[in-house]
Amino acid sequence: MLTISNLQASIGSKEILKGINLEVKPGEVHAIMGPNGSGKSTLASVLAGREDYDVTGGSVLFEGKDLLEMAPENRAAEGIFLAFQYPVEIPGVSTTNFLKTAMNEIRKYRGQDPLDAVQFLKLMKEKMKLVNIDQSLLSRSLNEGFSGGEKKRNEIFQMAMLEPKLAILDETDSGLDIDALRIVAEGVNQLRSPERATIVVTHYQRLLDYIVPDYVHVLYKGRIVKSGPKELAFELEEKGYDWIKAEVETV
Amino acid sequence: MNNQPHNDLKSRLLADFRTSEERMNGASKSALHQIRREALNQFDRLGFPTVKHEEWKYTNVNSLIKEVFEFNAPSAITLEDLAQLESSQLNGNVLYFVNGQYQPQLSKIVSPADQLSITTLAEAVKNTPDLLNQYFAKYADFQDNAFTALNTAFASEGVVIHVPAHTTVEAPTILRFISDARQMNVASQPRNLFIVDQNAEVKVAESFRTLGDQASFTNVVTEIVVAEDARMEYYKIQNESDMAYHIGTTQVYQQDRSHFYSATVTLDGGFIRNNLNIALDGSNCEAHMYGLYFPNGRQHIDNHTLVDHRKPNSHSNELYKGILEDRSTGVFNGKIFVRQDAQKTNAYQSCKNVVLSNDATMNTKPQLEIFADDVKCSHGTTTGKLNEEALFYLQSRGIPKTEAQSLLMFAFAEDVIKKIKIDPLREQLERRIQAKLAR
Numbered sequence: 123m124l125t126i127s128n129l130q131a132s133i134g135s136k137e138i139l140k141g142i143n144l145e146v147k148p149g150e151v152h153a154i155m156g157p158n159g160s161g162k163s164t165l166a167s168v169l170a171g172r173e174d175y176d177v178t179g180g181s182v183l184f185e186g187k188d189l190l191e192m193a194p195e196n197r198a199a200e201g202i203f204l205a206f207q208y209p210v211e212i213p214g215v216s217t218t219n220f221l222k223t224a225m226n227e228i229r230k231y232r233g234q235d236p237l238d239a240v241q242f243l244k245l246m247k248e249k250m251k252l253v254n255i256d257q258s259l260l261s262r263s264l265n266e267g268f269s270g271g272e273k274k275r276n277e278i279f280q281m282a283m284l285e286p287k288l289a290i291l292d293e294t295d296s297g298l299d300i301d302a303l304r305i306v307a308e309g310v311n312q313l314r315s316p317e318r319a320t321i322v323v324t325h326y327q328r329l330l331d332y333i334v335p336d337y338v339h340v341l342y343k344g345r346i347v348k349s350g351p352k353e354l355a356f357e358l359e360e361k362g363y364d365w366i367k368a369e370v371e372t373v
Numbered sequence: 374m375n376n377q378p379h380n381d382l383k384s385r386l387l388a389d390f391r392t393s394e395e396r397m398n399g400a401s402k403s404a405l406h407q408i409r410r411e412a413l414n415q416f417d418r419l420g421f422p423t424v425k426h427e428e429w430k431y432t433n434v435n436s437l438i439k440e441v442f443e444f445n446a447p448s449a450i451t452l453e454d455l456a457q458l459e460s461s462q463l464n465g466n467v468l469y470f471v472n473g474q475y476q477p478q479l480s481k482i483v484s485p486a487d488q489l490s491i492t493t494l495a496e497a498v499k500n501t502p503d504l505l506n507q508y509f510a511k512y513a514d515f516q517d518n519a520f521t522a523l524n525t526a527f528a529s530e531g532v533v534i535h536v537p538a539h540t541t542v543e544a545p546t547i548l549r550f551i552s553d554a555r556q557m558n559v560a561s562q563p564r565n566l567f568i569v570d571q572n573a574e575v576k577v578a579e580s581f582r583t584l585g586d587q588a589s590f591t592n593v594v595t596e597i598v599v600a601e602d603a604r605m606e607y608y609k610i611q612n613e614s615d616m617a618y619h620i621g622t623t624q625v626y627q628q629d630r631s632h633f634y635s636a637t638v639t640l641d642g643g644f645i646r647n648n649l650n651i652a653l654d655g656s657n658c659e660a661h662m663y664g665l666y667f668p669n670g671r672q673h674i675d676n677h678t679l680v681d682h683r684k685p686n687s688h689s690n691e692l693y694k695g696i697l698e699d700r701s702t703g704v705f706n707g708k709i710f711v712r713q714d715a716q717k718t719n720a721y722q723s724c725k726n727v728v729l730s731n732d733a734t735m736n737t738k739p740q741l742e743i744f745a746d747d748v749k750c751s752h753g754t755t756t757g758k759l760n761e762e763a764l765f766y767l768q769s770r771g772i773p774k775t776e777a778q779s780l781l782m783f784a785f786a787e788d789v790i791k792k793i794k795i796d797p798l799r800e801q802l803e804r805r806i807q808a809k810l811a812r
Contacts, residue, residue: 170769198771210766214784228771280770
């Protein structure tokens with residue numbers, strides 16, 4: 123589904139990703155872990171198409187298509203979803219209104235008819251239950267004055283609505299208490315299916331108790347320095363990142 | 374009579390005045406005409422302002438005074454012509470003026486006469502001279518403003534509205550001023566007077582439109598008196614052509630416990646200067662001012678506002694927003710004056726701008742002059758580009774960049790537009806903003 127080969131990216135003159143290789147197949151959940159500043163969020167942003175980063179080398183294929191050539195909106199229409207670490211507050215635009223626009227733009231891209239108001243509302247009601255989000259929140263300006271937990275739940279709600287093929291969760295656990303974390307994780311798990319894949323970017327192992335990954339990758343200084351099964355996450359939790367750093371430095 | 378060719382607007386206007394005076398017979402002795410004559414002399418002394426004048430620093434009227442206009446030109450406007458303008462359908466009083474001339478055949482007045490006295494200025498001169506003597510030119514100062522002096526000197530047509538005490542007028546009133554510039558350069562100088570008596574309530578909108586591609590010049594003055602406990606909603610809506618010049622002054626005088634609520638929305642117009650001056654000459658008054666301007670191309674839109682807190686315990690609140698595209702320019706100059714007597718004043722002012730092009734310019738100048746010591750005043754202006762983070766967020770959900778921009782800009786504008794309480798007017802503006810954003 124997703125093939126990242128030797129991906130390099132920089133911001134200004136600062137090189138952040140120094141050759142990432144990663145293969146994600148349908149149905150899989152990959153966790154990307156690593157210390158602060160290792161490039162985790164950069165990787166998520168580059169995949170979603172944020173313009174602040176310059177891709178200086180390598181390639182990313184998504185279902186055989188060159189992802190790096192696509193505008194962010196086309197990546198979304200192709201089935202990529204980024205749950206933001208810091209969802210933006212957008213005054214004057216309600217979640218409902220914005221999601222309806224987004225869904226119908228994606229449907230247009232795919233050659234489907236737009237959803238009418240009734241179909242949209244029905245779908246919305248169904249997905250609201252999934253993340254336990256309130257109607258009143260969705261009528262308000264997008265993320266404006268939302269608590270940290272509400273913002274993250276809103277991200278997962280949007281994900282549920284858009285049903286992406288590949289979801290990238292960027293530090294979705296940051297700023298969440300345990301209850302909010304559980305709700306968010308449940309939402310993500312209910313969307314797991316053999317056709318869909320998820321990349322979970324996180325600093326802590328905590329989220330992986332709820333969203334159990336198939337693979338764990340450790341990102342350090344812009345490279346994936348270690349990959350392994352889910353147990354690798356426990357090891358990291360127990361021993362921290364220093365042993366990995368030491369391993370890398372000795373090589 | 375002077376037969377010399379007059380090669381500038383000022384000398385042509387001075388000559389026009391003398392010509393019209395000669396045709397007046399006895400009317401030239403009236404009190405009203407004495408005011409006109411005084412105003413003309415003042416206009417003669419002041420002349421048109423130059424950019425050296427602090428109030429006109431960013432708004433250069435040079436190209437305006439080089440144009441030649443036909444004042445109060447006849448127009449063969451038809452209903453089909455009006456249909457092109459796609460005006461909102463309002464359930465209320467609608468008065469049409471074309472090139473400054475009242476069009477009774479296009480107008481309708483639905484409010485009963487005992488609720489709302491609504492006449493043209495020309496009729497008021499004949500029928501209610503006492504009312505005019507009491508209010509006309511008593512508020513809009515022509516000593517310092519050449520355009521107000523000019524308007525006063527030539528004041529002959531416009532609308533006089535009088536809402537009697539303790540009367541709530543439900544039906545909104547809209548005054549539609551159309552410049553028919555299809556055949557030639559045209560000019561008009563509407564002069565309006567609204568008096569909302571004690572504990573009365575009324576909603577009035579002024580709309581300015583252009584037909585045709587020739588130049589037009591509108592120099593409008595509106596005087597508004599909101600008496601004790603009275604409430605007024607006032608909207609000024611401008612959708613004029615790129616060849617339109619518009620200079621306007623709305624002068625508001627508020628008495629104790631009165632409410633004045635206004636929105637000034639300028640979606641199009643070549644060269645626009647709006648002055649909104651509010652004198653809070655009473656305590657426990659409220660004044661709300663909202664504004665939106667959306668210039669593109671080479672349009673120039675200047676909003677000057679002045680709030681003069683003269684008495685204690687009043688509240689003023691102002692929010693102006695601008696979206697600037699292409700090579701357009703905008704000006705916001707907001708002055709708040711709190712006099713020594715005006716203790717416990719609350720005055721807020723905010724001006725927010727989004728500049729969408731590197732070639733567009735916005736000049737903002739908030740001015741607070743406070744002479745009382747127990748007041749709450751704040752002001753703030755921001756001018757920036759579109760929020761890139763928000764844009765990326767919307768794009769990452771599948772919304773194409775141009776759509777995402779429109780969505781964000783519409784939300785920005787809607788903050789002001791939603792303040793308009795006359796539904797068909799607001800809805801029509803929303804459609805126009807959507808259309809302008811989609812261009």
